[in-house]
Amino acid sequence: TWTGSWEQTDFEVAVGANGQCTADYVIPSNVGQTVKAMIFYPDASSVKIDKVVLHYGNTITPGTTAPQPSSSGKYTANVNQSVDYSKLPADDKMIGWEWSQFGIPANEKVVKVELNLSTTKKKIGKWQGAFGSSTSVAPDYWTITDDMEETFSGTSATLTWDIDSATSAIIQKEYGGMLKFGVWWIDCKQFTIDSITVYTDAYSGSSSVTTKVTTATTKTTSTSTSSTTKTTTTTKKPVTAAPGDVLYGDINLDGKVELVDAVLLNKAAADVVTLNTQQRANADCDVNNEVNANDAIVLLKFLVQIIDELPYQG
Incomplete structure (x- = not known):
């Protein structure tokens, strides 16, 4: 992991009779945004990473708050993830989470994503970016929205991805499928992704989670705390x-x-x-x-x- 300098732990692990092995890595307390696993010399010509399990203790740390599944079609994960725009990879300024961490049943389709972020700066300012997701459709198995742009005068905001029915039908939530949030530019540079709420077609709350179709215009409204985009x-x-x-x-x-x-x-x-x-x-x-x-x-x-x-x- 990168903590300002590269910190690395080497392992030499024997493979069991079942063809499996496990490497346990104690993550440093000053862990960077990404933890990488590398395989230098396997005896086999190829290997498969079956799973990655993150263990944490009784004290809840940023990024580990469990999702709050609900049978009503609304699923929230309090990710509490701090982000420094300048440290995002230059070739892929996207931040990702596995769909599995939201606890969404396999038979429910995702129809809306709300991402809540905040900053300690004077204001968030202008954000340019996009949302993306893994899909079940070859060859890319991937979809991404058109570029979005919103400006916020306050220190917190909600960014919304209203998912059309065609995209909703192909989103892949299983097998390590991921939801991603792209930040092509943001004025405040340092911010926190506080929580992510996902709505599915099972949602029956009082507020609509689908785009209403009435006019051929796109309207964007911004306040100090939230933003809503309606396309009709x-x-x-x-x-x-x-x-x-x-x-x-x-x-x-x-x-x-x-x-x-x-x-x-x-x-x-x-x-x-x-x-x-x-x-x-x-x-x-x-x-x-x-x-x-x-x-x-x-x-x-x-x-x-x-x-x-x-x-x-x-």
């Missing part, structure tokens, strides 16, 4: 269709044409997801009997009211 869309087409009818732009077959459809269409054009027959018919927004990036462009133009109707050939 309205269409000029009928919002219902009988089964088997073509409703151009309705890629997820929910009878509406909205931003989530554009996201799913982009993924289909990139061969990340596969559409069924009805979805492909609805996705052919330029009516050329193909589904490709141009259909996604036409759909986006419709959603932001550059064009007035679908299908469109231009």
Whole structure:
């Protein structure tokens, strides 16, 4: 681990008859942000790291507070993790946590993430970054949001990732899957990630955890303690269709044409997801009997009211 200088402990461990071995590392009290494990010389040509177990005592230390699972679809982990922007790796300014630490049941889909951060500086200022997650879709098994930017005049804030239904369906929570938070820039430089709350499709609380669709604008409001981003869309087409009818732009077959459809269409054009027959018919927004990036462009133009109707050939 890096504590201002590199601190390292060497092990030579015999492998048992079952082909397994364990190395126990006592983490130094001034541990850096990352702990690395290295294998210098295995007798075998390859090795598999089965698991990493973190042990801690009766005193709860930063970053080890257990999550608070709930059957209501809301899961909070009080991570209390201090971050120095200048020490984040230059090639990957992302901070990650395994989904498993939130205790989310396998049958629940993640629909929203709220990350609470604070600083001892005068204000947080401008943050630029993104959220990302492991997925079950080849070849990258990874998704990341578009770049986000918000400015906060106070010392604490909530950053929100409202997850569209197409992305929610492919998030991989098992097998070491990770949630990541990217910080491309932040004015305050030093801050603490206090807690992370994850909502799933099982959530039944009083506040909505899904994006409401009403207008084709994006509004961002900032206060000294929190920030909320709402993205909503309205269409000029009928919002219902009988089964088997073509409703151009309705890629997820929910009878509406909205931003989530554009996201799913982009993924289909990139061969990340596969559409069924009805979805492909609805996705052919330029009516050329193909589904490709141009259909996604036409759909986006419709959603932001550059064009007035679908299908469109231009």
